[in-house]
Every structure is written in structure tokens, then in C-alpha cells.
Amino acid sequence: MALSPQWLDELKSRITLSTLIQRTTKLQRAGREWKACCPFHSENTPSFTVNDQKGFYHCFGCQAHGGAIDWMMEQRGLEFMDAVKELASEAGMEVPAPDPRAAQAAEKRASLHDVMAAAQDWFVARLRSDEGVGVREYLGRRGLSQRVIEQFGFGYAPDDKQALKKALSQFDESMLVEAGLLISVEDKLPYSRFRGRVMLPIQDQRGRVIAFGGRILENREGVAKYLNSPDTPLFDKGRTLYNIHRAGPASRKVDRVIAVEGYMDVIALAQAGFEDAVAPMGTALTEQQIELLWRMADKPVVCFDGDAAGTRAAMRAAERTLPMLRPGHSLQIVQLPAGMDPDDLVKRDGPQAMERLLASPKSLLGLIWDREHSAQPLNSPEDKAGLKARLLDHVDAIEHPDIKSLYRRELLERYGSFAFPKREFRPQAQRGKFQPGRAEPQRAPPHVADRLRRAAGGAFRDMLTQAVLAGLQRYPGEVHRHADSLLRLSDSDPQVAQVVDYLLDNAQLLEAGEEPPISPSGILPPPPDNTRFTFLVEGSDPGAAREDLAEAVSMLVERPALDAAIAAATQRFASDPEGAFEEQQRLRKRKLEISERLGQMARKRAASAAEEDYPSDVADVTADEQETD
Structure with missing residues (x-):
């Protein structure tokens, strides 16, 4: 079968070589290229390079060299046409019929x-x-x-x-x-x-x-x-970028590519000295165009006009990109002053104005937050809940699990800081003795302190609850990060609600080492005896401790929901014995998984002292968890 050079060029343009090779060979970024130990011969020092812009791999040791089709033939052992057919299938192309x-x-x-x-x-x-x-x-x-x-x-x-x-x-x-x-x-x-x-x-x-x-x-x-x-x-307008043949070489020199809205914007920037600009063909960026941009730069700068249409175009680009995100690859966003396009800006303020904007682009995550935060009024709890729902809808579109998790965490942290702002503490003059320059901590009135202590006494008999609240007291900077989970915990356990409110209200002061206006004495629990939770152990790595604390908060919130679901399944035994039994067993299995994970966390010490198999305090909790409901 004779394949035209034009068809083969189109096939190669749709394949990102590094993505293809990384399926079987671990590559590391090296400037504009990728490097690895050569998969075709044994070596200890990497001499194998992959260049997406030029579309070939090369080994300086054994001289192996080729493109996507060569890779499929040499590494996979395929015949030429089999390699072409497999690549064409991935690229969404039909192999020309042999007639x-x-x-x-x-x-x-x-x-x-x-x-x-x-x-x-x-x-x-x-x-x-x-x-x-x-x-x-x-x-x-x-x-x-x-x-x-x-x-x-x-x-x-x-x-x-x-x-x-x-x-x-x-x-x-x-x-x-x-x-x-x-x-x-x-x-x-x-x-x-x-x-x-x-x-x-x-x-x-x-x-x-x-x-x-x-x-x-x-x-x-x-x-x-x-x-x-x-x-x-x-x-094919969805697979073409205007000026790509000029911008490609220019982008390799400056390690940047700028995507603007139209070809007149490209020309205006080129005349001002920005030769690495491209434009889609009058439509929103497509997935194929985003892949073309990523071949030129890991984080292309997408520049939109400063009007409502430009803002909408920015969000369309973000929504199109989110499912495609992969490690090291994203978009950066620059939005021009209101009512201006690149030509207007350069003519009015000169190329240096454009350089300043390009030097401080907004991240994709920042664009999503700013857009959704300003999209609707946020005056009521319902409005704020709507903001959170919109943010999480964007997160759900991300396919890469690690990136999805990090976006969720960052956006929820921003949401928590907005929805549960840290209150400014202004010391007031107190009666009696006090230290110069610092107000004496105000103790809770006796009836308030007694009520909190009684609430704590009931709740803190549970070791995990006691550990989590003590951990949040130890790392108060994490309180607002977990505000949403803590409020759900308050809903499911009213005994803990007042303590959670105390932590939310005073986290900023605790983090700064200040005494809150109401002393924590008698309100917050002491840490559990003999616990080995990382976040309660002196000398633990702070990063690991915070991650363990986050997991403990998640499990603490999940347990009441599991108990309620098990109770509901038990009530259905009369009408649906088989289904109810299966559901109950599934939920109990999940409770057991949480208990086992608690055991693992509680056995975790600082690196120098992990020796006991199963601490007695956790054994008690695990036995508790496995009781029949």
C-alpha cells in the first residue's frame, strides 16, 4: 500500500512522541527534550533523547534514531503497516484503502x-x-x-x-x-x-x-x-494553529508560546517583537490544538482580549484543558485590560506592557477560582454552597488522579478561607492583673466552661476523635483546610460541635502562638495517652504529620455516615433480606478497613522507633469498630 507523504506527515503531527515512548520507557525532562537510558542497549548513563518539536528520538550511544513509526517497529517489533495502523487508530485517522x-x-x-x-x-x-x-x-x-x-x-x-x-x-x-x-x-x-x-x-x-x-x-x-x-x-480548522510554522522555532528559543484569539493579533505581536504567537481558526481551542501547543511549551500562555467574550473564551479553554492535564503540562492565562486586544495594548503602552503581562500570568487553577468566585453574588449560605459545587464540578472533569486531588485540595482551601474567614483578634483591656502590652486571656464563664467540659467528656472517650482534635490544636494552620469536614462532624456529633466552633474561631490565634480570648483550658482535650499518631509525636516530619492528620479527619467524618448506613440496611431486612445483608456486609467491610488503617497509623512512629506490632489503645478501638451493630 502506498501512503502519501502528506498523509504520513499528518499522522506524525497528531502523535506526541514522548507520550508514546513513556508507555514503556521512563523519561526525564531535560530542558526542551526528554532523556533516558537507551532502551535499545545497556547503559548506566542516559544517552537516549526524545524531541517532541522535531519529532524524533536519538541515542548518542548506539545511534538508534527515528520517529513514532520507527519506535513502534523497533521497540514493539511491528511491521510497518501494523505500526501505521495502530498509530492511526490512536490519532483518529483512517488508513487509506489499498485501491x-x-x-x-x-x-x-x-x-x-x-x-x-x-x-x-x-x-x-x-x-x-x-x-x-x-x-x-x-x-x-x-x-x-x-x-x-x-x-x-x-x-x-x-x-x-x-x-x-x-x-x-x-x-x-x-x-x-x-x-x-x-x-x-x-x-x-x-x-x-x-x-x-x-x-x-x-x-x-x-x-x-x-x-x-x-x-x-x-x-x-x-x-x-x-x-x-x-x-x-x-x-482541518480544529487541528491547525495559525503561524505555527514560524512560532515553533521561535518558541524553542524563548521556551514559551503565546496563543491569542485571531491572526491579526498574531501579526500585531510579531511586529512588536513577539514571534512565538499562534492563533486558533476563529473558534475555541480544541484538544488537538492544545496538544500542538504542549509540543512547543509545557505551559503555553493563552492571551485573551479584555472583554466579556475574552473571559468566556478563557473559561472554554480551561474547561477543554482540565480533562487533558498531565504532570508538568498546563495552561497559563493572561487577560488584557478591559476593551483592549494585543494590537491596542502594544500601540498605546509599547511592547514592554505586553512583556509585563506575560511575565506574571495567572494559573489555570487561579482562573477557575477567580471566574467562579465572581460569577454570581455570594451573599447567602446557599450562594456560597453553589460556589463550592461549581468548583468541584471543574475538579471532577480532571482525569489524572494526582492532579485531581491537588486541585481539589487547593480549591477547597481557597473556598474555606473565603467561606470561613479567620477572625481578627483585638485584645481588650481586662480587669485585674495583666502583662504590659498583652491582654490577659479571658476565661470562659463557669457555666460555659462546665458545659464544654461535659460535652468534651462524652465525646473524647473515642480515641480517634480525641487524637484528631488534639492534632488540630497542635497544627492549627490545618483547621480551615478541614473546615468543611469538621462542620459535617459537628452535624453528626453535637457533643463535638462547640469544640469545633472554638477551633474555627481561634485557629489564627493558636497558629500565631497567641492566647485566645477564651482560654482552651478545659475545652480542648489532652492528647491520648501513649498514642503513636504521627501528628502527635514530637519530632515528626511536619509534612507527613499533616497528611496523616488529613486522613484521620476523613476517617473520623466517614465513620458516622457508615454507622447510619448500616442502621438503614438493618431496617430493610424484612423487605429485602438478601440486598440488605449484602449492603450491610459491604459497609462493615469498609469499617474494618478504616480500623485496620487506624492500626497502621497508630503503629507509625518517628523512623527510629517503630517496633510494636499493635498498640493496645488502637486494639481497643478496633475491637469497638468490629462489634456487631
Whole structure:
């Protein structure tokens, strides 16, 4: 089967080589490339490199070299066509059928490049002719230099329905239609798609013209300002980025790529010295375009106009990217001042203004938080709950488990700081003796302290509850991180509610080492005797201790929910004995898993002292957990 060079180029452009190789070979980032010990020969020092921009791997030891198809043949042992078919399946492409018609189609695609090249030459010639005087004046008024006009291949399509067809009469009319240059309508002569417009060529990664974009000279009602070629055998607007053939080499020099909204934005930035800019084809960024951007830079900068449409475009890009996120790859967001596009900003404030914006982009997570936080009023508890639901909807779209977990944690921390703000403490003068410069801590009134102690006495008989609350007292900076879980715990265990309120109200003071206005004496529990929870052991690693504390909070909140579910399953025995029994066994199994995990956590000591198999205090809790309900 003969595969055309054009089809193979398209296949390679849709495959990210490092992603393919990382399925079987561990790669490490090394600047703009990846490196590893060569999978084709034994070595101790990495000499195998992968370059996504150039689309090949190379070993400086054994000289192995090739692209995606070579990798599938050499590493997987596939035949050429088997390798092509597997890659094509992943890339969403159909392998051309082995018949004369497929060969003719491949030949036609090759000749369509000739059609587009001839059309580009004709458009440029029209701009330089007497017909293009007004267009040249228009481009001058837009502030475009002659160098940029020539560099980007500006042309002109006369306002004549038949002029292009006559000029390209050496090609079949059907080819001009297939290339998107003519529009064919039943019972009418085919006529020019582009008329009375400034023309710009759209090129592939090899610099070949595959489509055109045209802009009208004067805004007219009912006429689109910009018009692009339709999808053709050469042009798929969802898989193409304008200016990618110039921006690719430029991005490798500055380790950055800028995605803007339109091709005139690209040209304005290029004239200002930013040569690493690309643009989608008048639509929101697609998954394929995001992959193209990631081949040029790990964190492309997406720049949107400073208007409502720009904000919506930013969120569409974020929503399209979230499911695709992978370690080291994301988007950075720059939003221009209100009512401005890149051309406006550069003309008004100079290139340095753009540089300042590019130097401090917003993260994808920051964009999501800012957008959802400002999307609706947040005046009531219901409004704030709606904010949390919207944030978690975005988190649920993320497929990578580690990234999903980190986004959830960061967004909930921001939400907690907003929904449960830390209260500022202002010491007030107290009666009696006090230290100069610092108010004496206000003790709780006797009836309040007694009530809290009684509540604590009942609740703190449970070792896990006692440990968690003591851990939060030890790490008060974690209180607001777990505010949502603690409030759920308060709902399920009213005895603990007042203690949780105390922690939420005074976490900031406890973290700063200050005495709260109401002393914790008699309210917060002492740590459990002989406990070996990491977050209660002196000298434990703070990071590990906080992670263990987070897990303990999660388990503490889950246990009441399991008890309630087991009780509900027990009540269903009369009507659904089999289903109720299965549900009860599943829930009890989960309770046992929590108990076992508690045992593991309680056995965990500082690295120098893990010796006992099962501490007695945890054994008591585990026995408690395994009692029949």
C-alpha cells in the first residue's frame, strides 16, 4: 500500500512522541527534550533523547534514531503497516484503502497544494497591482510595516466572482471547489469565496499554504468581518494553529508560546517583537490544538482580549484543558485590560506592557477560582454552597488522579478561607492583673466552661476523635483546610460541635502562638495517652504529620455516615433480606478497613522507633469498630 507523504506527515503531527515512548520507557525532562537510558542497549548513563518539536528520538550511544513509526517497529517489533495502523487508530485517522481510488485521492491532495500556492501568488500580485492601492493604504493605516506585510504574505481578493477562476484556469474547476476557493451552488456557476477582502495565507507546520483567511476592508452590515476557508482535504480548522510554522522555532528559543484569539493579533505581536504567537481558526481551542501547543511549551500562555467574550473564551479553554492535564503540562492565562486586544495594548503602552503581562500570568487553577468566585453574588449560605459545587464540578472533569486531588485540595482551601474567614483578634483591656502590652486571656464563664467540659467528656472517650482534635490544636494552620469536614462532624456529633466552633474561631490565634480570648483550658482535650499518631509525636516530619492528620479527619467524618448506613440496611431486612445483608456486609467491610488503617497509623512512629506490632489503645478501638451493630 502506498501512503502519501502528506498523509504520513499528518499522522506524525497528531502523535506526541514522548507520550508514546513513556508507555514503556521512563523519561526525564531535560530542558526542551526528554532523556533516558537507551532502551535499545545497556547503559548506566542516559544517552537516549526524545524531541517532541522535531519529532524524533536519538541515542548518542548506539545511534538508534527515528520517529513514532520507527519506535513502534523497533521497540514493539511491528511491521510497518501494523505500526501505521495502530498509530492511526490512536490519532483518529483512517488508513487509506489499498485501491486505485485511494492513490488518486492522495495524488489529488498533493496537487491541491499546487492550487493553493498558485492562489497565494495571485492574491499577492493583486495587492501589488493598481487594484490594491486602497488595500495598501488600509494596511498602512493599521500600522503594518512593509516587512510584516511581506513576511505574512498579505494579498488581496478583488470584488469579482469570476476573477480567481479565470486566473487559475490551468486547474480543473472541481479542484478549485475542493480547495475551498470556489463555492459551487446548484444551477449557478461556481464563484469566488473570497471577494473584496485582505487575504492571509494559513500554512501548515512545513510552511505550505493549506487555507486562507480574509478580512473585509470596511465593516458592512450582514457581512462577516473575517472569513476562513472551509474544511478541505488539506485544512482541518480544529487541528491547525495559525503561524505555527514560524512560532515553533521561535518558541524553542524563548521556551514559551503565546496563543491569542485571531491572526491579526498574531501579526500585531510579531511586529512588536513577539514571534512565538499562534492563533486558533476563529473558534475555541480544541484538544488537538492544545496538544500542538504542549509540543512547543509545557505551559503555553493563552492571551485573551479584555472583554466579556475574552473571559468566556478563557473559561472554554480551561474547561477543554482540565480533562487533558498531565504532570508538568498546563495552561497559563493572561487577560488584557478591559476593551483592549494585543494590537491596542502594544500601540498605546509599547511592547514592554505586553512583556509585563506575560511575565506574571495567572494559573489555570487561579482562573477557575477567580471566574467562579465572581460569577454570581455570594451573599447567602446557599450562594456560597453553589460556589463550592461549581468548583468541584471543574475538579471532577480532571482525569489524572494526582492532579485531581491537588486541585481539589487547593480549591477547597481557597473556598474555606473565603467561606470561613479567620477572625481578627483585638485584645481588650481586662480587669485585674495583666502583662504590659498583652491582654490577659479571658476565661470562659463557669457555666460555659462546665458545659464544654461535659460535652468534651462524652465525646473524647473515642480515641480517634480525641487524637484528631488534639492534632488540630497542635497544627492549627490545618483547621480551615478541614473546615468543611469538621462542620459535617459537628452535624453528626453535637457533643463535638462547640469544640469545633472554638477551633474555627481561634485557629489564627493558636497558629500565631497567641492566647485566645477564651482560654482552651478545659475545652480542648489532652492528647491520648501513649498514642503513636504521627501528628502527635514530637519530632515528626511536619509534612507527613499533616497528611496523616488529613486522613484521620476523613476517617473520623466517614465513620458516622457508615454507622447510619448500616442502621438503614438493618431496617430493610424484612423487605429485602438478601440486598440488605449484602449492603450491610459491604459497609462493615469498609469499617474494618478504616480500623485496620487506624492500626497502621497508630503503629507509625518517628523512623527510629517503630517496633510494636499493635498498640493496645488502637486494639481497643478496633475491637469497638468490629462489634456487631
